[in-house]
Amino acid sequence: xEDSREVSHxxxxxxxxxxxEPEKGSNALNSVPTQNPSGTGVNKNVWKQxxxxxxxxxxxxxxxxxxxxxxxxxxxxxxxxxxxxKILQLLSIQRTTSQDEELELLFAGLHI
Numbered sequence: 001x002e003d004s005r006e007v008s009h010x011x012x013x014x015x016x017x018x019x020x021e022p023e024k025g026s027n028a029l030n031s032v033p034t035q036n037p038s039g040t041g042v043n044k045n046v047w048k049q050x051x052x053x054x055x056x057x058x059x060x061x062x063x064x065x066x067x068x069x070x071x072x073x074x075x076x077x078x079x080x081x082x083x084x085x086k087i088l089q090l091l092s093i094q095r096t097t098s099q100d101e102e103l104e105l106l107f108a109g110l111h112i
Contacts, residue, residue, distance in 0.1 A: 057091055059112050060084050083110060 064084050070077040083106055090103045 053091060056107070057088070060087050060091070063110070063112050080110070 064081060067077045067081050067084070087103060087106050087110075090099055090106070093099075095103065
């Protein structure tokens with residue numbers, strides 16, 4: 001019985017955050033505009049003007065911000081962040097054919 005009281009006491013200090021909701025108090029300088037049909041969080045007009053690499057980078061950055069709102073000790077989040085960092089590294093360099101294939105496999109595995 002004491003364990004449940006202890007947990008409820010600890011949990012009252014934890015904010016109720018929905019990882020799929022945009023952060024409250026954010027402004028245009030630190031947030032991505034509302035969702036577009038592609039699901040990347042970039043508005044439709046900007047999305048049409050972006051190149052393929054920019055779209056991939058935007059999708060990766062949005063997923064990273066979503067994962068950063070998860071608990072720091074989450075093995076799911078830490079693994080996924082490592083994969084996303086590898087994707088960003090591959091997007092930022094002049095890639096060989098094998099690196100292009102690796103990038104596509106990483107994207108396919110993440111389903112973003």
